[in-house]
Amino acid sequence: MxxxxxxxxxxxxxxxxxxxxxxxxxxxxxxxxxxxxxxxxxxxxxxxxxxxxxxxxxxxxxxxxxxxxxxxxxxxxxxxxxTDASDWLLQAEFAAQRRALMLEREELELKLTKLREEENRQKQRGSDARGFKKARTAVIQNQVSVDDDFLVEDYESDSERTAASTTSKEGFSSSTQALLDKLRPSVKATDVEEPGSDRLKVIFCSRTHSQLTQFVNELRRVKPPPSMDLMIDDAKQNSKLEEIVKHLALGSRKNLCINPKVLQLSSTAAINERCLDLQKPGIAKDKKCPHLPSKEDKARVDAFRDRVISQIRDIEDVGNLGKDLQICPYYASRTAIAPVEILTLPYPLLLQKSAREAMGISVRDNVVIIDEAHNLMDAIADTFSVSLRLSQIEQALRQMTAYAIRFKQRLKGKNRVYVTQVIRLLNSLIDCLQVVTEKAHSHEVTVTAAKLMSGKGADQVKPHKLLQYLYESKLCHKVEGYSDSQSDEKPNTGKGAMMQFQNFLTVLMNPDDEGRFFAGRQDKDIVVRYTLLDPREHFREIVEESxxxxxxxxxxxxxxxxxxxxxxxxxxxxxxxxxFGHVIPPSHLFAQAVVKGPSNIDFDFTFERRGSESMIVELGNMVLRTCTVVPDGVVVFFPSYDYLTQVISVWQRCPASCSLMQSLAAKKTVFQESKGAAADDLLRDYAIAIDSGKGGLLLSVVGGKLSEGINFSDKLGRAVIAVGLPFPNANGAEWKAKMQHIEELQYHQCKKAGKTEGESRAAAKSASRDFYENACMRAVNQSIGRVIRHRNDYAVILMVDRRFSTARITQKLPGWIKDSMHNSPVAWKVTEADIEAFFKAKE
Structure with missing residues (x-):
């Protein structure tokens, strides 16, 4: 043994x-x-x-x-x-099973090889490969004009279950999730059976489809070892058969829908709802989606399954294959999940249990890889957070009231009861938000679920019962449909006030220790939002099952x-x-904390002191001298858009004879990131200026469009300058709640470990401060870490603030940057000379 x-x-x-x-x-x-x-x-x-x-x-x-x-x-x-060598019968049985498995794999590889060869021949001939296309004349009806279609069916039993919508967000709390699992039984969307055998998988997840496409391009380069020796037996010789990587890119309906009348809807929720509507039981055949797989489409579904894994395809390729075969790639993809080895999908399809179940994705015993995971905790919080505008609540109330008046004589029993409860709850939300925000003026405040449901009899509403009714009756969707039918405006504009209210109702049941409700003014409106504070339970099932x-x-x-x-x-x-370290040699990176400027003025960009005009001028002089010794592109990251605007205002008027902005523009072409503007044109113009030989200075913001996903490689970023530390607003309601949550967690852990009251309180305060600093430094690291792109690249990283020289902050930098820094602060003239020597050595 x-x-x-x-x-x-x-x-x-x-x-x-x-x-x-x-x-x-x-x-x-x-x-x-x-x-x-x-x-x-x-x-x-x-x-x-x-x-x-x-x-x-x-x-x-x-x-x-x-x-x-x-x-x-x-x-x-x-x-x-x-097996026991003496048990020849058992050995024979195992040998037969092994051979059967090998034959199955060999047949699959041969089939996929032929499909690849055929597809390559068709590409060479310029064929559109639409061999399975069928003529279809069905017309999808997007609008129903008969009022009866909007009337909810009789609802007399709370336990009676009908098909449920899957568009709301899932997984809010373990108790809420358990309830929702009961409220929403799974719905079989198609009649096509999926293969039984399920191969072990690597499930790869990233934030965006563009990042997943980059991953797929890299996947095409790799030829891993075979899992077994497969042979091809032809008339000439026996030779080994290549075992290609079986990959499938998965996406949402919005990414994969090929029905133009559904795809034209502006919101993901509207697309999901329309898709579900077109496959409801009892719907007329000519109103169903013509691309939805059925038993009659088995041959085309099988063709899709085989062809989609015959080559490594990105999400766009999967959609195009569905168009070629005139079969819905969103649903047909499910039949291809079992035989594949690697799945690629965006965050929401992995993080939401309902999305995984709808797609037929199981993480059990599989390997889950999450790339770009620096913001995973924020992504989990965003996925399970909901916001609702007062204007949406008021719109929902108008729609609900009009619906109740129209069908007043026909709403009976519990339908009448629940419609009345919805109206009461909407009125309660409106009254609460108006009172709270009048007192808070411009500040965001914390509210409770009890407060939101305290008015006009809403406190008597049982949210879980009401939510069950809304899911089973599809009341919100019917109300929106009726409202659209009575409006002269284009229907399904994506506002979805009633559906957003339904989503919000879900989080009203969440326990207070997992999240908080916040209310405040925003863009001339009042917004109430639920923010998840504790991401653990919403990721725990994935960790424990995989x-x-x-x-x-x-x-x-x-x-x-x-x-x-x-x-x-x-x-x-x-x-x-x-x-891990970087692939560049140490001589290709110069990193330095800059604590004083050229005139020996301290750099202290704390919130209280960052407004000092003398320090802002000193910063401008430092940037100017950096641009003098650094060739090509220089990128500067500021803590916020407001502070960037303030700095530029000072640079434009000081000194009066020749402003700093004019001096900077004389050295390099200056570009400024602005809030809400697209980054593509800015980056293009910046690159053109650098290629012209003039060089470029790009003034941008930590957390902005240029701080993530942009590679300032080679000439685009010979130097990056981080100005100050972009701490979140600790006085804001959300960050107060986050830090309080961290303190409570740490306090209870310390008490459980037997520490004294004083020790527990001190440890709790330290933990919340650490969490606050970590959030800031992850944003800094993400911004400054994108200037080195390959082994031969080289750049300077300057971190401008006295706090960057402290051990507490330095230890939060990535190792490859931290290891390149000087141990102690030096005068600016020394740093400037070192930068000049750094670039001379690269000539």
Whole structure:
């Protein structure tokens, strides 16, 4: 037994030391892939920080797919090879099973190979490959003019269940989720059966489809090891059959719908609702979506399933394939999930349980990889947070009242009761928001669910009963449909006031320790919003069901928040954190905290002191001298748009003889990011100015459009300057609630551990301060970390504020930047000379 264990442990090593990387991997890439492989094998949660430009995507792909194929081969050998040699009957049975599995895999690979070859031939011939297209003449009716279609059906039993909408947000609290699971039984959307066998998978998730497309492009480069030796048997010879990577890109209806009359609707909710409407039981055949798969479409669905995995396709390719075959790619994709090895999907499809269930995605025993995970906790909070405008509530009340008047004589029993409750609750929300915001003036304030439901008899409403009714009766959707039918405006504009109210009603049931309600004035309106404060429970099911969870990003530092507030329920042995260096040599990065300017004025951009005009002028002189010694592009990040505006105002008038802005413009072409404006044109003009030889100075904002996802590689970013620390507003209602929540968590943990009252309070205060600083530094790190894009790139990083020289802040920088910094602050003239020498060495 001991010998077998040792042999098994030896087999846990990767089948190839370079992990089948398409290029010669760097040492840090090998370390990344080895640690990723071990994390997955040992069923752990891993947090991986690897700077932009270090080939993170390829490292994730090669490490994960090598493990996947190695694991399948090991499991195959363990299942069919560990039999008693004396039991020849059992050996024969296992051999037959093994051969059957190999034949199944060989048939699949041969079929996919033929499909690839045929598709390549069609591309060469310029064919549109629409071999399965059927003529269809069905007309989709977007509007129903008969009032009866808007009347809710008789509703006499609270336990009676009908088809439920899946458009609302899910997973708000464990108790609420359990309730919603009962309220919304699953609905089988199509008559097409899915394959039974489900292959082990890597589920790869990122924020946007553009990031997923970049990942798919990298995936095309990789050829992982085979999971078994497959042979092709032809008349000439027996040869090995290539086992291609089976990949599927999944998306929402909005991404994959091919029905033009549905796709033209402006909001995701409207698209989802229209799609569900067109497949309701009892709907006339000529009103159903012509692309929805049915039993009669099995041949086309099978063709879609095989073709979609025959090549590695991005989400756009999947949509185009659906158009080619005239079959809905959103629903047809589900049949392709079982045989694939790697799924790519955006955050919402992974984070919402209802979305996973609707798509047929299971994380159980699979590997979940989340890229660009530096904002995962914020993404979870955003996914499960809801806002509602007073104007929407007032619109919903008008719609609901008009509906109640129109159908007054026909609403009976509990329909009448629940319609009345909706009107009461809408009135209560309106009264509460008007009173609260009158007292608060321009400030946002915290409100409670009890307060929101305290008026006009709404306190007698049982939210879970009302919510059950709304889901089962589809009242909100019917009210909106009736309102659209009575309006001269274009229907389904995406406002969805009643549906937004229904979403908001869900979070009214959430416990106070998970989130808070905030109300305040915004854009001449009053807004009430629910913000999730504790993301743990909403990600916990994914962690507990999956084999391993990997969070990866270019700037994950500081990492302590993930351990403390996302995975606090895990044993620390189950959580691994890695921060890898850069692929550039040390001589290619110059990083420095700048504490004083050219005139020896201190840089202290705390909120209380940042308005000092003398310091702002000193900053301008420092930027000017930086632009003098730095070639090509310089990017400056400010804490906020308001402060950027204030700084430019000072630079334009001081000194009067020749403003700093004029001096800067004489050195480089100056560009300014503005709130709400598109970044594409700005970046294009900035690049053109640099290519012209004049150089460019880009003034931008931490957390703005240019601080994430933009690579200032080579000449686009020879220097990046971070001005001050962009701390969130600690006096705002939301951040007060967040810090209070952190303090309460830490306090109870300390008390549980036996610490004194004083120790517990002090630790709680320290934890909330740390959390506050970490949020700031993640934003800084994300901004300054994008100037090095590849091994031969080089740049200067200047962090302008005395606080950047403190150990407390420095330790929150990524390792590759921290290791390049001087240990102690130096005078500006020394820094300027070092920068000049840095670039001279690159000539």
């Amino acid at each position: 001991a010998n077998y264990s040792a042999a098994t442990q030896l087999n846990m090593e990767p089948s190839q030391t370079d992990f089948y990387h398409p290029y010669q991997p760097y040492v840090i890439q090998l370390e990344f892939m080895m640690n990723l492989y071990k994390c997955i094998e040992e069923k752990k949660v891993g947090i991986f920080e690897s700077p932009t430009g270090t080939g993170k995507s390829l490292s994730l792909i090669c490490g994960a797919l090598t493990w996947l194929r190695d694991h399948e081969r090991r499991m195959l050998n363990a299942t069919f090879g560990q 084999r391993a969870v990997i969070l990866a990003g270019g700037t994950m530092s500081p990492m302590s928040d993930y351990a403390d507030y996302l995975f606090s329920y895990l044993n620390r042995e189950s959580l691994e954190m890695f921060s």
